[in-house]
Amino acid sequence: MHEATQQVISALSEGFSDVDFSPSPLMDRADGAVGAEQIYVRVPADRLLEVMRFLRNSEACAFEQLCDLTCVDYLNFPKATDRYGVVYSLLSLSRNHRIWVKCFVNDPSPEVPSVTGVWAGAEWMEREVWDMFGVRFSDHPDLRRILTWEAFEAHPLRKDYPLRGRGEREDYEVLTRESR
């Protein structure tokens, strides 16, 4: 683990002694070094907002930018216990270090607090995760679908949404080799 990441983790544990962050590499490989510099911490949904504020504002962390916000559906994933993992990729431009934050939520109503108040750029990213995965973001200023259309009902990047078939036009004539 890099020294900078180590400092961030210790600052986090000091600030939130009651949260178990259990820092671990994104990619846990037996052969070691590759990817070991990418460390993520787990944060429960009810503490997410204050942890994010801390990561953004504290001197030791100073994560000024939210690079990416995405979600992973762990349905059928080997040894997974939770269904959705919302992943935040944070970057500090002033200190040049990164950290990843994961927040796991489950059906029937997956919901995490919105971080638009911390990073303004989260607005569209959260809309995309809502659109694609159906994870709601509480207190989001404008949680509408972004890539699909308003009337669309499904969340297509969930693992139980099939690659083909659903949502295709049913009255559309299908040409087969025989009918040609």
Next chain:
Amino acid sequence: MADVVIESTPDVLMDLDKSGQGDVRTEEMLVNMGPQHPATHGVLRVVLRTDGEMVLESIPHVGYLHRCAEKIGENLQPYQYIPYTDRMDYLAGMNNNQAYALAIEKLAGVEVPERGKYLRVIFAELNRVASHLVAFGTYGLDMGAFTPFLYSFREREMILDMCESACGARLTYSYLTIGGAHDDVPDRFFDVLLEFLDYFEPKIPEYNQLLSFNHIFVKRTADVGVISASDAIAWGLTGPCLRGSGVKWDLRRSAPYEIYDRFEFDIPVGVAGGTDGIPRSVVVGDCWSRYFVRVLEMQQSCRIIRQAIEQIPDGDHINKKLKNLKLPAGEVYMEIENPRGQLGFYVQGDGSAIPSRVKARGPSFSNISILNHIGRGCLLADIPAIVGSTDIVMGEVDR
């Protein structure tokens, strides 16, 4: 001779003025711009709430080009997905190939031979020049200048010819792939490339004379759509949009991937007007700064390519031992500096040959999300200037 009678203002008009009915009454109006509009660079739709010429609100609507690229990536092997990455940011196919290949290589622990790395840098930088040439040309077009567009496409054509000679495609290359570059370059390729650089580098001052310092162009873009450095960072802006706001941040320097730590180059940022021949009206973070950062970056790319040609070793261009790639369980996030900003791939493997999650973080997606924030209170004619200066590619916004 009769005296000249000077007629006074007719009484009727005087009365109207006093009652206030002669004023121009204004009314809010919704103007729909796009998705088919030449100044939106693709299928962007912006709904503008206007009061006369003043824009009160500009809400972008995206998704018209959504092709489920991420879902497809979760059902294909990495090799098969490379052509899909071309179609995200279709003006910088090489850079997109490179980003996805780097992510997979990092996840699966694949080695890339030295020559492959150099070829990647050369083509990534060539593609950056080609992409900035399109940005330069079409931005002039947005501002009503047709000639620079012809000039920039003349030069871009030469780059496309070179790319074609290397991989057979002119736009969707799929050339940089997992383990290196798909083919080696043909004989005399580097001679042609050097010839092009000798020809191209003196053209950049010509572009500046033609467009950058053109009085009308400066009037349209300087001090328009100003983004402060802190806003740019908070909204997730990257690339020339971030550097135009004066933030010196470039992944090629701050987190050198591939072999970028072996080259010397500068990172151009936006500077205030009045110095170094920059027009006086320019403010850091305005449309002109973002535009001019791109022009300067073309020069730097040429510098990198020259150094790469000098250093490139012989040998394999691709890792030839690679067969049946399996992705270990785990995740990786790989970000590179693409012409538009930071292009990130978040890839998760689950032990099989097909990744279980592929997320592409396109820079244009974040870059255009700030539009409503900076477009508030500007004039209607400034909206094309702002949209053009962010240089978005909708294929990447919608994926």
